[in-house]
Amino acid sequence: MTDKQALKDRLIKEIDDRQDELIELCSQLIKIPSENPPGDSTEITTFIDEYLKDAGAETAWYESADKMFNLVSTIGEKKEGKHLIYCGHSDVVPAGDLDKWDFDPNSGAVEDGWLLGRGASDMKAGLGGLIYTFALLKKMNIDLPGQLTLAVVPDEETGGEYGVPWLLENKIIHGDGSLIAEPSSRYNPTIGQKGSYWFKLKVFGEPGHGSLSPLAGNNAITNMVDAIHEVRKLWDVDIKIPEEVQSLIDKSKRYMREVEKDREPFQEVLNRVTVNIGKIQGGTKANIIPESCEVEVDCRLPFGIEQDEVTAFLKEKLDALGMEYEITRFGFKSNANHTSADDPVCRAIIDNISYVTDHEAYGVMQWASSDARVFRSHQIPVLQYGPAYLPSIHGYNEKVKVENIIRCCKVYAAAVIDYLHE
Structure with missing residues (x-):
């Protein structure tokens, strides 16, 4: 010995x-x-x-x-x-x-x-x-x-x-x-x-009397519904896992199947951007067309996509909606x-x-x-x-x-x- x-x-x-x-x-x-x-x-x-x-x-x-x-x-x-x-x-x-x-x-x-x-x-x-x-x-x-x-x-x-x-x-x-x-x-x-990409998305509208919606004003909350639909498309992005980490991904999926067996249905998260709309706030009261709405989103990034690519994706999708918005990063930031x-x-x-x-x-x-x-x-x-x-x-x-x-x-x-x- x-x-x-x-x-x-x-x-x-x-x-x-x-x-x-x-x-x-x-x-x-x-x-x-x-x-x-x-x-x-x-x-x-x-x-x-x-x-x-x-x-x-x-x-x-x-x-x-x-x-x-x-x-x-x-x-x-x-x-x-x-x-x-x-x-x-x-x-x-x-x-x-x-x-x-x-x-x-x-x-x-x-x-x-x-x-x-x-x-x-x-x-x-x-x-x-x-x-x-x-x-x-x-x-x-x-x-x-x-x-x-x-x-x-x-x-x-x-x-x-x-x-x-x-x-x-x-x-x-x-x-x-x-x-x-x-x-x-x-x-x-x-x-x-996985990496972390947390952000606040704020969408702007135009206030007005609720009795005239949707013909009057510009409803920030309904705009946000459209925006969230686009944000959630991050999950569908096709990502190629780099060869140097494929073995680690494979072992991790084995772990999810054999050890934390309750995690078996979630193996796909290792290959995809997860999107959690964790908090939403907007409007003043029921009879006022809301002029702003904000959500906080937690995304986790797999190997094969980086933070600047997520930013570019979000900008492209949200710009196409033709609405006024702003994105602010907060919290965890990493690839x-x-x-x-x-x-x-x-x-x-x-x-x-x-x-x-x-x-x-x-x-x-x-x-x-x-x-x-x-x-x-x-x-x-x-x-x-x-x-x-x-x-x-x-x-x-x-x-x-x-x-x-x-x-x-x-x-x-x-x-x-x-x-x-x-």
Whole structure:
């Protein structure tokens, strides 16, 4: 047995022996409210900071916006080696209607093998696993042939402007690869994602008395009906998937057929532009011809089409309607992106999922977006792997299995050893 292999096994055993400490950490994270909005990360950042300092790590705070704190810590002194970034967000989506929860969203309770509460799956259990592994490496004085940085960011759930993008643009963190503990399935980290094209479309008309419509005025709402019909044609655009990512698409469809079987009917989303008319607002009252109407649209872009092509398509279709309109981009903005399954950071995670579970593992696409797109835009290979009960994410009664938290933590520890020793 190699020294590297012995070290991996030693860390895995340590996590097994001290798993109660890991689960208690994740529970404490859930008990601390960190909904975004409003986005105040003061309390949870203070807790994590104290936890890391107790382990002997040095930390640095970076306030990117009011009460939004990024926390960064690095261990390992051999700067000639590789540099890996552990990354996780501390914010969670709002709990919503509390009457629809079967338990307190901030309970952090463990019942029947489940950890309960808002953020259990997205992503306080994954974040806890990263923090625990990072602190364990420090407490055990593990000699790393490179560096490991832990970046805890406060702003992912509203688009992430003040989290990972802020840290990278300000050159506060850097690395050769990154692991984000976003929720994933047991054997399938996400190594690619569709692009995002969110926009507001505003259509203008001419007001008048409702009793004279449609002979008088120019109804912005009925104009919007025509506009939406054209926008939805994005789904029908014939897109040729580039050959270099076809294998990833094929594996992702296999995943949808064999793993998340309820997703089998949705395989086509990996080849098409999805179009969600998510919000509409217009008019004043029933007897006034509306002079404006606005919709918010969420489009996700597959490989083979880019943002400027979507803009051109929309302009062509809407111009042909002869109406006055304006398009404003907001929110997520990215093209489809991926990291090769053969990249060392992907190999370190995928190989160690198989090592820890004795089961085939392979990377897949996600049909949503995350901070991974930002790392890739800065030429940092990245993948996502974290504990989750996927049906509960962003919903009521969010939870995650305790055994999944422990499994992921073991993978995190083994992967950093393989990656930095390669």
